[in-house]
Amino acid sequence: MSRTLIRNGLVITASDEIGTDVLIEDEKVVALGTSDGWTADTVIDATGKYVIPGGVDAHTHMELPFGGTFASDTFETGTRAAAWGGTTTIVDFAVQSVGGTLREGLDAWHAKAEGNCAIDYAFHMIMGDVTEGSLKEMETLIGEGITSFKLFMAYPGVFYSDDGKILRALQKGAETGGLIMMHAENGIAIDVLVEQALARGNTDPKYHGVVRHALLEAEATNRAIKLAQVAGSPLYIVHLSAIEALAEVTRARDEGLNVFAETCPQYLYLSTDDLARPGFEGAKYVCSTPLRPEEHQAALWKGLRTDDLSVVSTDHCPFCFKGQKELGLGDFSKIPNGLPGVETRMDLLHQAVLDGHIGRRRWIEIACATPARMFGLYPRKGTIAPGSDADVVIYDPAATQVLSAETHHMNVDYSPYEGRTITGKAQTVLSRGRVIIDNGEYLGSAGHGRFLRRETCQTLR
Ligand code: URP
Numbered sequence: 001m002s003r004t005l006i007r008n009g010l011v012i013t014a015s016d017e018i019g020t021d022v023l024i025e026d027e028k029v030v031a032l033g034t035s036d037g038w039t040a041d042t043v044i045d046a047t048g049k050y051v052i053p054g055g056v057d058a059h060t061h062m063e064l065p066f067g068g069t070f071a072s073d074t075f076e077t078g079t080r081a082a083a084w085g086g087t088t089t090i091v092d093f094a095v096q097s098v099g100g101t102l103r104e105g106l107d108a109w110h111a112k113a114e115g116n117c118a119i120d121y122a123f124h125m126i127m128g129d130v131t132e133g134s135l136k137e138m139e140t141l142i143g144e145g146i147t148s149f150k151l152f153m154a155y156p157g158v159f160y161s162d163d164g165k166i167l168r169a170l171q172k173g174a175e176t177g178g179l180i181m182m183h184a185e186n187g188i189a190i191d192v193l194v195e196q197a198l199a200r201g202n203t204d205p206k207y208h209g210v211v212r213h214a215l216l217e218a219e220a221t222n223r224a225i226k227l228a229q230v231a232g233s234p235l236y237i238v239h240l241s242a243i244e245a246l247a248e249v250t251r252a253r254d255e256g257l258n259v260f261a262e263t264c265p266q267y268l269y270l271s272t273d274d275l276a277r278p279g280f281e282g283a284k285y286v287c288s289t290p291l292r293p294e295e296h297q298a299a300l301w302k303g304l305r306t307d308d309l310s311v312v313s314t315d316h317c318p319f320c321f322k323g324q325k326e327l328g329l330g331d332f333s334k335i336p337n338g339l340p341g342v343e344t345r346m347d348l349l350h351q352a353v354l355d356g357h358i359g360r361r362r363w364i365e366i367a368c369a370t371p372a373r374m375f376g377l378y379p380r381k382g383t384i385a386p387g388s389d390a391d392v393v394i395y396d397p398a399a400t401q402v403l404s405a406e407t408h409h410m411n412v413d414y415s416p417y418e419g420r421t422i423t424g425k426a427q428t429v430l431s432r433g434r435v436i437i438d439n440g441e442y443l444g445s446a447g448h449g450r451f452l453r454r455e456t457c458q459t460l461r
């Protein structure tokens, strides 16, 4: 048995901030308290540092096939980058293709991830083809720890499901405990606007934001909520970006419905000004839902304070500028959708603590505890308590860093935050008791990360 003692830090969880010591035995936290009399093989001095749970990023897309190419991070490079940024669990999206089964998609994702991950990982399932067969398979997958299913109201001809399919999946979710996650944008209407924009010669990246109108996010969000209400099922809205969509979620929650939503750092820190950068630079900022005008950011921060937004995940889906984003030169609709972010989420949210948007415990709640609860991983992940996995970050709240593609570890040739100075940095990162990052050195290995079977959602009211 190996014992690690973390001394003199400020332990921050979603509920508490306590100056206390943490004792780890092998892969688990076994005690918090005053360490007098405790012996350990390794002692980590955390004086002046925060001791926080490893981040839980509930929305990543390693190697996602999209727009004729693949997201540029593999499970190996993406989970290593996550570790550098203090994230110790990801929940990635396995993909069911049209004509394929959930099983085929899941097996393919297990094959991509197994033996390659630096940190623990779990899967949601993208249902690209809702059929009698795939609805039946949902139950089997839940038994294997895949307890959430993403559907798309966007991307006709690719991942899109019509309202009938969505209703059936929501009904199955209500019956089985599976949580339906919704990409809420009216893809049919968006495609009309895309066609019209291109016909007018509006081909630049900024038109991606124009055609994906905020009202089309709000309309789809409202429709998804109503369909969930009819089905009697909870609902989780992914990557919410528009004030108008947030208003729909807020109203549903005020009515007492089990409707939850996440947003992502890009919607809190970037805007349509970035999409409109000169030349083709705006392509670096193409994702869906799209970035919104800056005034949406204040509403999102407010939503995070009121809990109408309960989770911040990354929607990490990187495509290199050279050769990948460039597929959309001359036609914004061909730019692969997605931004890198798995490495920078914890730090950008710490910056929000310093800027006064959220408090320290709320930082841990939205980035660690609630995503773990929402997706059936709590208290194994998302907190520091006896019995929890020893996924622990010694976080230096005073360290400064400049975000840049030159120094980040994600496999992508640009940073959406190039040149931005951030205060706060993960100094030491433990994954199940093993130090995998220490003072600027990577000590982890591909294959250390294990697949996590998840329980069903633990957040229902
Ligand atoms: O732009 C995005 N979000 N790309 C990834 C796919 C998705 O819709 O989440």
Ligand code: ZN
Pocket (backbone or CB within 6 Å): 183, 238, 239, 288, 289
């Ligand atoms: Zn999506």
Ligand code: ZN
Pocket (backbone or CB within 6 Å): 059, 061, 315, 317
């Ligand atoms: Zn996504």
